[in-house]
Each structure stands twice: as structure tokens, then as C-alpha cells.
Amino acid sequence: VPVSPTRVPRATARDVARLAGCSTATVSLVVNGKDAGRVATDLRRRVWEAVREVDYRVNSTASALARGVADTVVFVCPDPTNPFFSLVLDGIIETLDESLTLSLLVPSRSDDYDRAMVQRAMAGDLAGLILASPGRPLLETLVPTCPVVLLDTGGERTDLVSINLDVASAATELAEHLVGLGHRRVVYVGVDRDKASLHLRRDALEAQLAARGATLVPDLLVSKMTATAARDAVLEAWDGWERQGVSAVVCGDDLLAFGVLEATKRLGVAVPGRLSLAGFNDVPYSSIVAPALTSVNLSARELGIRAVRALNALTTGARHPASIVLPTRLVVRDSTAIAR
Amino acid sequence: VPVSPTRVPRATARDVARLAGCSTATVSLVVNGKDAGRVATDLRRRVWEAVREVDYRVNSTASALARGVADTVVFVCPDPTNPFFSLVLDGIIETLDESLTLSLLVPSRSDDYDRAMVQRAMAGDLAGLILASPGRPLLETLVPTCPVVLLDTGGERTDLVSINLDVASAATELAEHLVGLGHRRVVYVGVDRDKASLHLRRDALEAQLAARGATLVPDLLVSKMTATAARDAVLEAWDGWERQGVSAVVCGDDLLAFGVLEATKRLGVAVPGRLSLAGFNDVPYSSIVAPALTSVNLSARELGIRAVRALNALTTGARHPASIVLPTRLVVRDSTAIAR
DNA sequence: ATGAAAGCGCTAACAG
């Protein structure tokens, strides 16, 4: 049975005014609760009655236009499917004022969003813009036209508010942990993308390992941030790793770590034991699906919460630090020392 | 360093018109590309120049109001963090026309969205509304005021377009599979929520098992759709299951299955072997993180894609079936027959 | 206490 488009024209304030026998101005006052001592109780009652009668709801577009305020904040992220971003999203939603609507913008085809996409987002009149993990090229050329908050940039653009994760100290903890366990040759599995935050994770790790007498062998970079991509790449790379004496793998994201874990199972490599595995971004089920995975908790939800707070501050003009660095925490789930 | 709110007032069409020496109407035509043979090439050039000069972008709110068209579709779902919904979301985004913006609405505190939330969504003037897995109470009282598409309802409200998943035949396949493997006593692990689609999975499974001489022991219902919740509940329930001779567990969602898997590890129960595990909603990394899990692929992305198509049809007035049922597919990853 | 009127910024019809 085909369905026909039943477009019921919506009641306007005029309809309500007519029914209640008053002006639209009064309707506006009453409906917005700004009628304290300005509208007679009887009229107020009649207005509400009329509202129910015709099922009136204010047209938010017209309202926004008349008030001259934007009421939508846009969240731009590379991939809503990635647990990291959906957690950030969750934090944003939780914190966002009810009067604001959240609009989501993600690349429909490409793997990452670019300047054109952000420009398109800013075409609307926005209450704010939250950019999650923007690529470096975008970051350099961004000209904000509304309050903007940058998330997980790796700390560039000091002229804009940015909220970052303390991946550096996470890397330190991680290096300490791995070296303490006896690891000397570590490999980094990452995604082939130009993101400062991603580079930061890797570079900090490298530096900290080096400082402790361990080394990072050449990276394994996959083109997609998926477990299967990582798994297949590891299957391919394993022989080389073995020759180089790799005993620990650090992944830029837990999703990749899941894939590495699967590869080790296929290869019959004991994890932990022969190999230690670590990742960034401890998702809620990391501990469940990969009990052997030592993981850096990136407090993604908190990132979303802070983003909204920063936006609020920017909008109200309240003072707000230009840069916030959120703590990260190493969740150790593998303390098997290796004998070398 | 605190950041000050740099609010740059945006240029309007008036500014451009003044600069280009024409009327705002002309600016509108040029900017919207509706000036074919209506504006002199020279003037057009001047308009564009002025546009760049003052960095003009049309105010989408005003534009929407003037055109009398809504340009935002709202997606309402219980939890953007759940892979199922983020996949649906991904499908929606991929399919949605560029001129439409997607707005996301999810409950900020409660576990599920209710009528009040949907009402609030419909307060804006929407191009469309997509409701994912609405609870039964909401469904019964929903009065649409714009094109609405229902996702994963379990097939109620035949007056509205709804797109469902063929969980019934998935349940049949699953029952067949389990019974074929030798299982006779199965338990269902679900979430304690009043959703037709969820009930459907369970009920269809029960019926199909019964038809094949197997039975469903009393359900294990957890209150949150998380792996940890399922794990802890299973740890608690295991003794009872063992007494009842349970040899297979079916989960309403793979996230729960992850938790069950973890519980079996802790209990030292072999999966597969002593126990078979199955779930609904085969997420991209299910095969990686839970290789022993037999899972029903729910084609969540496709659900999103179809939702947008349905919305388009409703808007353009094109004929569209009131009900679509998307196929599901059992992904068998455990074929270990049990001896009873 | 209430309504008339003037926009918000833009678009669509209609004159010129």
C-alpha cells in the first residue's frame, strides 16, 4: 500500500490569535512565558486553549530570524561510526542546552572532511561549530565566522579555543610501561592520515621509548581506521616484525588494536607473552573484547562536554582558557614481563 | 590565555547590493545561480566581487523562512553510542541530499526517548523526521506533523512509512542453525525495554525453537545495553543455566554478546564447545573481536539509506510503499555440533 | 493590559 504525503499545514500564531481573540504579539508573549503581569489571566487561559485547539507550535525558523540568534551548533567529525567520535557526540548532546539543536556534519564519501565541508557548514548561521580531529591542512586555512571549538587538534591554532588530550603523558606512561616490561623493539600501527593528534601519539611514543633505550621500528600505516584493515596489514607485516625482534605493538586507535589481536590469533602468537599490545582510545567494550589490551583512555565524552562548555563561554563572553588539555589514563591490562 | 568572543557581524545581501550597486533581489538571484539570462554578465561579476569582498553568505534561516521550506531532517535515536544506531546514522548521512542538514536528537539523561522529546523535535519546522527503534508507548500516541519514517518498529502503525528488518526469518535461520547443532535448551539475553523489534527477535526465536523441539529457558534481561552489564548478569546467572542444561545463548544485540563472551572466559566455559553464542546486529568488528559469535547481520546502514529515500518520496509525493522489510543474514561463525 | 507596527534577511512575483 503506497503512502500519500499528508502535509498538514501548521497553525501559525495568527490562527491562535484569531481564535483567542487577541493579537499575535500577545500569543508570542504567552507562549514564551514572558507574560508575567503583562497579560490578563483570562486571556492567557484563552490563548493556551487556542494553542491546544489548533496544536500550535512556534516556528523555530521564524523565531530564530526574528530574535536574530542562531540556535544550532554543528559538530563536524570524520566518521560517526568510530566509537571515539560517537562518544564525543554523546558528551556534546548531554551538555548542550535544550534550546540549541545539534546538527551533524560528516563526509559522505571521502574519508575525512575538508575545508569545503566546513565552509558549507558555516553558510548557515550557527551558534557554534565544533570540529573534531581536523586535519592539518584544514586547520591552517580555517577562517572562523562563528564561535569555534577545536577538538583533538594536537595544539595548533592558538588563536582559537582548542581542547586536547594529554597524549604526550599517555605516551610517556606507555613507554615506561612497555620498557619496564622488557620491550626494546616496538612497532606503531596507525592510520595514513595527516592529523596532528595522531602524529603526536606516535612521535611522543617514539621519543619516550628512545629516552629509555627502546626503539620504534618503521610504522605500519593502514588506509582505513578499521579492525579488518589492521588485521590484514599485520598478517602481511608479521614476518618482518619477527625478524626485527618486535615484541610490542602500539596502535593509534583501539579499533586497530582489535584487528592486530585477531591477526595474532591467526598467527598463533601469544598476546600477552610473545607480544604485548597497546592502543589509544579505550572504548567501553575494549576491556571486554580485548582483555589483553593495554589501552589509553582518551576521555572522549569529556571532550564533548568541554566543547559545549567552551562554546557557551564564547557565546556569553565569559572568560575561557584558549586551550584545555584533558588528562588521559593508561589502563594497564597486560603486565607480563618478557625475557629477552 | 583567555579567549575573547570575536563576534563579527555577518554581511547581509543589503551590504552586497550596496557595494555592487544593485538590489538585494539581484544579489539573491546571482548567489543562488538563478540568474541565467536575467542578469547582465557585468553586473553578475560585480555582485560576485562584492560577495567576496564582504565575505557574504546567505543566511539559511532567513532563506528557509522566505522559501517556506524546511531544510533539516531530524534523526532521533536512543543512543548514538550504540554501533547499530551509528551505522544507521552513517547510512542516513551518506544518502541525504547536500541541501538538507541533519539534526540529531537523543535523550540526554534517560535511556530512551519519549513523546516529549519527539514533540520538541517537531517544534521546529522539519523536512522530515526519522525515528529509530521507537518504544511502543511513543509509537501508539505519535501524531506526525511532517513526513515521518519509522525504523525498526517491529511493524506497527501501518499508517506511517516504516522500514523494518526481517528479524523473523533471521530467527528462523538461527533456530535452525542451533537446533541442527544439537542445542535443545537456549537462553535469550536481552534488554529490559519495551520495544517491539526487540520483543520480535525474542518471540520469533522462541516460536522457531519450539517448532523444532527446543525450548527457551527464562530470559536474562539487563537494564543497560552494554557489554559489562551483560557480563555481570551472566556471571550471576550461570549456575542456574547450567542446572537447566543451557547450551546456547542468543543475545538481542552483539554488544551484549561481547559481554557474554567475556563471562564465559572468566567462567572457563568453552565457546564454542560447551556453549554456543549468537547475537543480533553484526557490527563491523564483531567478527574480529568475537570470532566465535554467530551473528545476525541487520544491515543497519541500509536502514539509514532507505529511510532517507522514503523521506524523499514522501516529500516529492512519489509513490512509496508504506512498509519495507529489509533482509537480514545469519553470519555463521560457529558450527560446532554438540553431543548431548 | 493589549495591539499596531516595524522589522529580522531573504525570495518570488510582478512591473518596468
Added chain:
DNA sequence: CTGTTAGCGCTTTCAT
């Protein structure tokens, strides 16, 4: 080809 004119539906002074 181009500008003038009316609004879209709502909010907000400002008279009454």
C-alpha cells in the same frame, strides 16, 4: 535585464 513590492512567521518596542 533589473528594481520594486510583498510577504515568510515571529518578536519586540512603543503607543494606547
